[in-house]
Amino acid sequence: MKKTNPSFLNGVPELLVLRLLARREMYGYQIVEEIRTQTGAALSFGEGCIYPYLHYLEAEKQVSSQRREVAGRNRNYYKLTARGRKRLEALTSEWKRVTTGVSLLMEEQYA
Amino acid sequence: MPDFIEPLRRRLVELGCPMTQMRRLVREVADHRDDLKQAAVSEGLSGADAEARANTQLGDPLALADELMTALRRSSWWGRHCVVGFCVVPLLAVPVLWFALLLLQLSLGFTLGFGWDPKNLHAAAGNPVVFRHLVIVIQCANSVSIASITLLFCWLARRAAVNFKWMVTACTICSLYALFVQASIKPHSFEVGASWTPHWIEAAIPLLIAGAIYVFHRRTTQCFREKVAG
Numbered sequence: 001m002k003k004t005n006p007s008f009l010n011g012v013p014e015l016l017v018l019r020l021l022a023r024r025e026m027y028g029y030q031i032v033e034e035i036r037t038q039t040g041a042a043l044s045f046g047e048g049c050i051y052p053y054l055h056y057l058e059a060e061k062q063v064s065s066q067r068r069e070v071a072g073r074n075r076n077y078y079k080l081t082a083r084g085r086k087r088l089e090a091l092t093s094e095w096k097r098v099t100t101g102v103s104l105l106m107e108e109q110y111a
Numbered sequence: 112m113p114d115f116i117e118p119l120r121r122r123l124v125e126l127g128c129p130m131t132q133m134r135r136l137v138r139e140v141a142d143h144r145d146d147l148k149q150a151a152v153s154e155g156l157s158g159a160d161a162e163a164r165a166n167t168q169l170g171d172p173l174a175l176a177d178e179l180m181t182a183l184r185r186s187s188w189w190g191r192h193c194v195v196g197f198c199v200v201p202l203l204a205v206p207v208l209w210f211a212l213l214l215l216q217l218s219l220g221f222t223l224g225f226g227w228d229p230k231n232l233h234a235a236a237g238n239p240v241v242f243r244h245l246v247i248v249i250q251c252a253n254s255v256s257i258a259s260i261t262l263l264f265c266w267l268a269r270r271a272a273v274n275f276k277w278m279v280t281a282c283t284i285c286s287l288y289a290l291f292v293q294a295s296i297k298p299h300s301f302e303v304g305a306s307w308t309p310h311w312i313e314a315a316i317p318l319l320i321a322g323a324i325y326v327f328h329r330r331t332t333q334c335f336r337e338k339v340a341g
Contacts, residue, residue: 029143029146052186074142
């Protein structure tokens with residue numbers, strides 16, 4: 001993630017990556033592109049910086065990876081594990097709780 | 112390999128990235144770069160322009176290596192908490208680990224050699240040759256224990272890819288501990304504890320291990336540079 005509000009955005013990269021991988025298995029470049037396009041470029045990983053993060057998630061057994069050849073290209077494909085799915089559920093409910101709280105406060109302030 | 116990848120690989124080696132991690136990171140960044148190039152080509156750019164754009168998007172390879180290493184360090188507990196992991200934990204864990212390892216080795220040694228009967232110790236005390244052997248066994252057990260603990264912290268430091276100074280810090284703590292705390296055998300008694308008599312040989316072991324790892328790292332980096340240059 002870019003270095004904007006690092007403490008506020010703690011946990012967001014994990015949530016985004018797990019959410020994308022919950023839909024289908026992907027490789028690093030696809031994940032970076034999907035995050036950029038689906039957030040309207042509001043959030044983006046630095047090119048190449050996603051890999052240590054994916055390795056960390058793999059070490060935590062939240063994702064698994066497999067090197068495969070697809071259309072003549074060898075790439076590491078990442079997919080969500082059962083543990084990752086549980087983590088995603090926990091992060092999603094936490095995210096909803098935070099955004100609901102922030103929304104309530106903002107609505108009151110700007111009402 | 113194109114110009115971008117080799118500087119990245121070299122910088123990762125210089126920063127002490129573990130080899131397995133380095134190979135995997137470089138391979139995935141190379142794949143990523145190919146994807147960026149392919150995307151540029153599909154937008155109508157020529158091969159050279161696509162390569163230039165991919166390099167621009169990835170940025171400076173040395174800066175990327177630094178960022179990758181920072182991310183790698185942050186991805187482990189030992190990398191995130193260097194002060195606690197390599198200063199506080201050794202202070203607390205070294206005595207416990209040392210004592211446990213020492214007991215384990217002595218238990219095995221005595222069980223295989225003498226049995227645990229104190230009469231055997233008294234009998235050994237009366238025989239200078241056997242007693243001399245016992246002293247050597249205890250000294251070896253001390254040395255093996257402190258060397259094992261030092262290697263454990265060095266392995267943790269290498270695995271977390273932390274700065275070399277943290278490995279040296281942990282080794283220094285192990286060394287200071289070995290300098291004053293020892294197990295020793297005297298005729299008719301076995302003692303474990305601190306003494307004001309310094310034990311230079313045992314204290315030198317952690318520092319020698321740190322030095323050997325540093326020399327190995329320097330040689331690896333040097334060999335790697337020569338290989339790339341050749």
